[in-house]
Amino acid sequence: MGYKTIVEDNIDVLVVGAGLGGTGAAFEARYWGRDKKIVIAEKANIDRSGAVAQGLYAINCYMGARFGENNPEDHVRYARIDLMGMVREDLAFDMARHVDSAVHQFEEWGLPIMRNKKKGSYQREGRWQIMIHGESYKPIVAEAAKRSADKVYNRICVTHLLLDEAKENRIAGAVGFNVRTGNYHVFKSKTVIVGAGGASNIFKPRSVGEGAGRVWYAPWSSGSAYGLMIDAGAKMTQMENRIVLARFKDGYGPVGAYFLHLKTYTQNGLGEKYEEKWWPQLQEMVGKEYLDPEASHLTHRPIPTCLRNHALISEVNAGRGPIHMVTMEAFQDPHLEEIGWHNFLGMTVGQAVLWAATNVDPKYENPELTTSEPYVMGSHATGCGGWASGPEDVSPPEYFWGYNRMMTVEGLFGAGDAIGGTPHAFSSGSFTEGRLAAKAACKYIDDGKAEGIRVSDRQIEELREKIYKPLETYRVYSNEVVAGTVNPNFINPRQGLDRLQKLMDEYCGGFGVNYMTNGNLLKIGLKKLKWLEEDWHNGMGAADIHELLRAWELYHRIRTSECVFQHTLFREETRWPGYYYRGDFMKLDDKNWHCLTVSRRDRKTGQYTMEKAPLYHLVDDKEKTAKAG
Amino acid sequence: MPTFVYMTRCDGCGQCVDICPSDIMHIDKSLRRAYNIEPNMCWECYSCVKACPHHAIDVRGYADFAPLGHSVRVHRDEEKGIISWRIKFRNGKKDMDLVAPITTKPWGTGFPDLKAEPAPSKEMRASQLLYKEPKYIRMDDGDIRTLKSAGLSLKAGVYY
Ligand SMILES: Cc1cc2nc3c(=O)[nH]c(=O)nc-3n(C[C@H](O)[C@H](O)[C@H](O)COP(=O)(O)OP(=O)(O)OC[C@H]3O[C@@H](n4cnc5c(N)ncnc54)[C@H](O)[C@@H]3O)c2cc1C
Ligand code: SF4
Ligand code: SF4
Numbered sequence: 017m018g019y020k021t022i023v024e025d026n027i028d029v030l031v032v033g034a035g036l037g038g039t040g041a042a043f044e045a046r047y048w049g050r051d052k053k054i055v056i057a058e059k060a061n062i063d064r065s066g067a068v069a070q071g072l073y074a075i076n077c078y079m080g081a082r083f084g085e086n087n088p089e090d091h092v093r094y095a096r097i098d099l100m101g102m103v104r105e106d107l108a109f110d111m112a113r114h115v116d117s118a119v120h121q122f123e124e125w126g127l128p129i130m131r132n133k134k135k136g137s138y139q140r141e142g143r144w145q146i147m148i149h150g151e152s153y154k155p156i157v158a159e160a161a162k163r164s165a166d167k168v169y170n171r172i173c174v175t176h177l178l179l180d181e182a183k184e185n186r187i188a189g190a191v192g193f194n195v196r197t198g199n200y201h202v203f204k205s206k207t208v209i210v211g212a213g214g215a216s217n218i219f220k221p222r223s224v225g226e227g228a229g230r231v232w233y234a235p236w237s238s239g240s241a242y243g244l245m246i247d248a249g250a251k252m253t254q255m256e257n258r259i260v261l262a263r264f265k266d267g268y269g270p271v272g273a274y275f276l277h278l279k280t281y282t283q284n285g286l287g288e289k290y291e292e293k294w295w296p297q298l299q300e301m302v303g304k305e306y307l308d309p310e311a312s313h314l315t316h317r318p319i320p321t322c323l324r325n326h327a328l329i330s331e332v333n334a335g336r337g338p339i340h341m342v343t344m345e346a347f348q349d350p351h352l353e354e355i356g357w358h359n360f361l362g363m364t365v366g367q368a369v370l371w372a373a374t375n376v377d378p379k380y381e382n383p384e385l386t387t388s389e390p391y392v393m394g395s396h397a398t399g400c401g402g403w404a405s406g407p408e409d410v411s412p413p414e415y416f417w418g419y420n421r422m423m424t425v426e427g428l429f430g431a432g433d434a435i436g437g438t439p440h441a442f443s444s445g446s447f448t449e450g451r452l453a454a455k456a457a458c459k460y461i462d463d464g465k466a467e468g469i470r471v472s473d474r475q476i477e478e479l480r481e482k483i484y485k486p487l488e489t490y491r492v493y494s495n496e497v498v499a500g501t502v503n504p505n506f507i508n509p510r511q512g513l514d515r516l517q518k519l520m521d522e523y524c525g526g527f528g529v530n531y532m533t534n535g536n537l538l539k540i541g542l543k544k545l546k547w548l549e550e551d552w553h554n555g556m557g558a559a560d561i562h563e564l565l566r567a568w569e570l571y572h573r574i575r576t577s578e579c580v581f582q583h584t585l586f587r588e589e590t591r592w593p594g595y596y597y598r599g600d601f602m603k604l605d606d607k608n609w610h611c612l613t614v615s616r617r618d619r620k621t622g623q624y625t626m627e628k629a630p631l632y633h634l635v636d637d638k639e640k641t642a643k644a645g
Numbered sequence: 646m647p648t649f650v651y652m653t654r655c656d657g658c659g660q661c662v663d664i665c666p667s668d669i670m671h672i673d674k675s676l677r678r679a680y681n682i683e684p685n686m687c688w689e690c691y692s693c694v695k696a697c698p699h700h701a702i703d704v705r706g707y708a709d710f711a712p713l714g715h716s717v718r719v720h721r722d723e724e725k726g727i728i729s730w731r732i733k734f735r736n737g738k739k740d741m742d743l744v745a746p747i748t749t750k751p752w753g754t755g756f757p758d759l760k761a762e763p764a765p766s767k768e769m770r771a772s773q774l775l776y777k778e779p780k781y782i783r784m785d786d787g788d789i790r791t792l793k794s795a796g797l798s799l800k801a802g803v804y805y
Contacts, residue, residue, distance in 0.1 A: 043759075044775060046759040046760065046761065047759045047765065047775075047776040048765060048770065048776075050759065050760050055684040059663075060666040060667075060668065061664050063664065064666055064690070064692040065666045066666070069666045069688075069690050069692055070690040070691060070692070081782055082782070082783050082784050087790065087795065088790050088795070089795050089797060093801055107791075109790075110773075111792040113782070114775055114778065114782070114789075116781070116782045116783075117776075117777060117778050117779075117781035119784045120781045120782075121781065122779070123749075124755055125750070125755040125756055126748040126749050126750035126752075126754075127748070128746045128747070136767070144796060144803075148744045149746045149747065151721070151728050151745060151747045152728075152747040152748055158749065159753060159756060160756050163756050163758070163759075164759060171668075195668055214679070223707065223709055223710070224709050225685065225708060225709050226647070226684050226685055226707055226708040226709060227646075227647075227685070227707030227708060227710060227711075228685040228686075228710035229685050229686045229687045229688055229707075230647075230682070230690075230707050231688075231690065234688055234690070235667060235686050235688055236666050236667050236668075236686075236688075237685075245796065260675075263693070266707075266711075267711045306678065311684070315697050327666075342674070344722050353649055354743065357732070357741065357743060358715060358743060358745055361719075361728075361730050361743060361755040362744070362745065365684065365689055365690070365691045365704075365719075366647075366688070366706075366707070368691035368717050368730075368732055369647075369689060369704060369706045369711065369715065369717045370707075370710065370711055370786070371731050372704055372706075372715035372716065372717055372733060372734050372739075373706040373711035373712050373713075374710075374711065374734055374735070374738045375713070375735050375738065375739075377734070377738070377739055401667050407773060409773060409791050410791070410792055412799055412802060414802065451775050451776070452693065452775070454723070459770065462770075562668060562671070562682070562683075565668060566686075610803055611803070617788055620714060629721060629805060630761050630802030631801060631802065631803055632799065632801075632802045632803075633800045634792060634799055634800060636797065636800075639748055639804060
């Protein structure tokens with residue numbers, strides 16, 4: 017295999033994955049590190065990569081401090097109640113106090129943000145969301161990043177982080193391969209900011225066959241951020257907190273604008289309202305502290321998203337499906353009808369395609385809703401990810417080790433889905449976290465923390481061999497059989513992905529088992545996952561470079577899944593009914609589990625160490641009535 | 646499918662190959678035209694459809710749930726800063742044209758050159774401020790929010 021080795025040396029800030037988090041990092045790094053060498057390594061093309069590739073119709077995290085709408089602490093309260101208490105409040109507060117400045121810049125760069133003509137403020141969709149014409153959101157932030165970085169390497173699949181050999185537990189860069197040329201790329205860098213996104217396609221999707229790519233989070237969200245960090249020995253948190261989304265059936269069209277702006281609502285197949293009737297039973301499960309319909313009614317305190325899912329799932333199980341979104345009222349207003357369609361065209365075109373194909377005109381027919389398969393991610397309404405340091409002026413000692421958004425591996429930073437415990441960051445918050453990480457990374461270098469990094473040729477050579485092994489396996493064994501994809505010596509990446517999805521679905525609480533699992537199932541699942549990993553190492557065959565990309569995406573998904581299993585096994589309670597249930601511990605158990613879960617995988621032995629970390633509440637409970645929205 | 650390429654319109658320019666976030670638009674070596682090599686990893690994100698200069702790429706809804714006979718076409722015009730959509734229902738009853746802005750500035754003009762900005766002072770480096778803060782947050786000269794300014798104090802950590 018004649019692939020060249022290309023080394024980019026003396027990098028100060030390496031951004032791995034330039035979605036919303038990575039672009040924010042590259043942009044801000046230039047301001048604080050004007051003479052520093054900033055390099056981006058991205059799996060796709062940064063103009064249209066990541067979760068925002070299609071665009072977005074709303075920015076889901078904007079305080080509106082300029083307009084006196086909300087303060088950061090309000091947002092922390094909201095995220096906290098939505099996640100049943102489990103939030104890193106220091107990180108959430110920090111993100112929220114900076115996020116407006118990111119949004120105001122987007123507007124300056126040309127992003128069309130809708131205005132509320134009466135108030136002069138941005139057009140709200142809900143208390144935290146503002147509406148945009150965001151088809152070109154990603155190209156716009158990509159432009160800002162391109163102007164800031166010294167070099168952008170598109171089409172590099174980063175497979176491993178490099179570790180320093182002079183000092184233990186310190187980062188030294190990353191390696192990967194070019195998806196087009198096949199060349200081996202080595203990035204030697206003083207710091208790495210991981211923005212490689214969340215994980216879709218870990219659990220079996222509801223779509224099948226040709227449509228398997230129609231998942232809610234992008235199919236190219238391969239859990240790389242988690243895979244890379246876990247392999248480097250970084251601590252992870254809240255990996256059990258997978259998310260299940262209520263969405264329009266089959267197309268996964270988002271419902272945010274529908275609920276919040278168009279004021280549509282749901283009903284069961286008999287045309288009845290159903291949510292409220294599940295509250296008494298649920299209150300028994302989770303306690304009044306987390307579900308207080310009366311208080312919610314009085315103060316607009318939201319009912320946690322997972323509990324609303326629970327109501328939907330239970331109602332369908334009771335035989336009263338399907339659940340419908342009542343659009344027929346709102347859509348009589350031509351302006352709202354247009355917004356309803358634009359909402360899809362701007363961020364989930366597939367839903368518009370589906371409605372056109374099936375003649376669903378929401379003006380005359382209420383479309384069906386469903387719950388999705390679970391996803392693992394850290395920036396949407398859930399908080400999986402790396403265990404990161406917070407800012408010095410807010411964080412308690414257990415959450416602070418010197419540099420904002422630095423992981424437990426020195427010089428390794430994260431943003432967006434990569435960071436654990438900061439749900440409800442969304443696109444603007446991910447970008448903001450990238451900016452925070454970049455400033456801290458520059459400081460880390462200026463403080464002399466990255467001196468004397470050593471990476472041996474041996475480390476680089478070993479990784480090279482590992483990376484291309486699936487091509488070699490295919491070359492050696494493919495001609496042993498006449499033709500086709502069935503081979504006794506290897507599986508291809510798709511076969512591996514199918515196996516992963518099936519076992520995650522059946523043992524880890526996917527839609528196929530109604531999101532239900534227990535200790536016994538989890539243990540069997542872990543065993544089967546180990547075999548899949550063994551097969552990956554010994555018998556993964558890639559016919560070409562494109563399949564090699566899929567093989568490494570699968571590897572990162574496997575690593576992410578293992579961590580999800582470990583965390584789910586560790587947290588012996590059902591903290592988020594509606595996202596998943598532990599049948600052996602059906603109740604929320606604040607006495608034992610009012611804490612964050614943290615894991616670390618030993619790089620040499622592969623063993624996991626699990627711990628509980630304290631939960632600090634920085635923000636009091638006072639809940640004012642929402643001003644905005 | 647979900648994306649497919651019309652044989653007669655494609656000239657093999659490779660723009661779709663360059664942009665597809667899933668790495669699935671490839672050029673067929675013998676025909677020298679593009680096609681979707683892995684439909685089950687396609688998100689119908691329309692990035693390639695928008696990028697094709699010849700409108701050679703179209704989408705046919707996912708076979709596992711979408712019947713034939715519909716179309717959702719798009720034209721993205723960077724110079725004019727708009728995107729236009731046309732949606733046709735399978736039964737022909739609905740045929741919509743929708744237009745939206747994609748940028749408020751001529752493309753590529755609204756970005757700051759950070760190297761040309763005044764260098765951040767030592768105090769700024771030591772503070773919590775990011776580029777152009779706090780002005781960009783509140784449009785005044787106040788400082789960034791802290792626990793103290795928010796009237797909050799750190800509450801003890803709780804395990805269980
Ligand atoms: C359908 C949908 C609707 C949404 N709606 C909204 C909304 O209305 N408002 C809102 O604010 N947010 C919304 N979000 C959420 C928002 O998009 C995410 O929170 C945000 O994009 C996360 O940013 P990120 O940088 O962590 O990940 P991403 O933006 O996904 O970026 C990850 C990047 O890493 C790259 N990458 C992955 N693996 C590798 C690797 N191995 N090597 C190199 N590069 C790699 C990817 O190509 C990608 O560019 C929505 C998301 C989806 C999918
Ligand atoms: S629609 Fe998106 S994912 Fe599908 S081929 Fe085009 S660019 Fe790739
Ligand atoms: S962009 Fe259009 S014309 Fe160019 S290769 Fe792709 S399909 Fe063919």
